[in-house]
Amino acid sequence: MGKYAIPLILHDLGQTKAQWFLALRSIARESPVEPKDRGDVDAMTNAWLDWGRKYRYID
Amino acid sequence: MTSHLSSLFPALRDFTVTSSQDIGYNCVAWAAGADTRWWWPNADSYWPPEVPRENSVSAFIQAFGTLGYEPCGDGKLEEGFEKVAIYRVSTGIGHVARQLPTGRWTSKIGQLEDIEHASPAELEGIEYGTVVQFLRRAIGEPPGVSTD
Numbered sequence: 001m002g003k004y005a006i007p008l009i010l011h012d013l014g015q016t017k018a019q020w021f022l023a024l025r026s027i028a029r030e031s032p033v034e035p036k037d038r039g040d041v042d043a044m045t046n047a048w049l050d051w052g053r054k055y056r057y058i059d
Numbered sequence: 060m061t062s063h064l065s066s067l068f069p070a071l072r073d074f075t076v077t078s079s080q081d082i083g084y085n086c087v088a089w090a091a092g093a094d095t096r097w098w099w100p101n102a103d104s105y106w107p108p109e110v111p112r113e114n115s116v117s118a119f120i121q122a123f124g125t126l127g128y129e130p131c132g133d134g135k136l137e138e139g140f141e142k143v144a145i146y147r148v149s150t151g152i153g154h155v156a157r158q159l160p161t162g163r164w165t166s167k168i169g170q171l172e173d174i175e176h177a178s179p180a181e182l183e184g185i186e187y188g189t190v191v192q193f194l195r196r197a198i199g200e201p202p203g204v205s206t207d
Contacts, residue, residue: 017082019170031102038102038104038106039099039105040105041082041083041097
């Protein structure tokens with residue numbers, strides 16, 4: 001499934017803030033989360049949603 | 060309303076729910092006095108920077124050591140001290156609970172509620188394993204409770 005799952009995961013992350021961070025890191029092979037924001041669910045969610053928009057996985 | 064907790068922890072009898080469900084922090088953070096982010100030794104959580112990111116009792120002792128805690132023998136209430144209990148399951152750390160000034164304990168249950176419970180033993184079982192280490196620190200001793 002790989003990167004085809006990213007839009008679905010980001011959509012769910014935006015809706016539920018469920019703990020998708022490990023899955024996203026594993027699939028994307030990168031992380032947009034600043035070290036200072038590790039563990040901050042809101043900040044991590046926003047970082048991944050911004051990343052998704054940047055790479056056009058989501059609108 | 061609390062049946063989901065009783066299902067998870069069959070030994071849990073004497074407890075009260077003290078918060079609503081919150082995904083913003085976990086048990087380790089709550090035991091450390093923080094309720095704004097997750098504490099865990101993985102790449103997606105906060106972890107004290109000088110402590111190894113290892114899912115081990117040793118790493119958790121070191122993590123709480125940064126808050127002034129040191130190993131002690133039991134979870135009995137001691138005047139002038141506050142304590143935490145570290146639980147271990149077969150795969151690593153299962154849970155961390157914190158003692159309240161009354162001698163009762165407080166725990167954040169995963170992504171669910173905070174509870175106040177009578178003893179650490181009430182949460183022992185399949186989910187959280189067993190208590191393998193108690194830590195204590197003098198109340199008011201620097202560096203104090205983390206606000207992270």
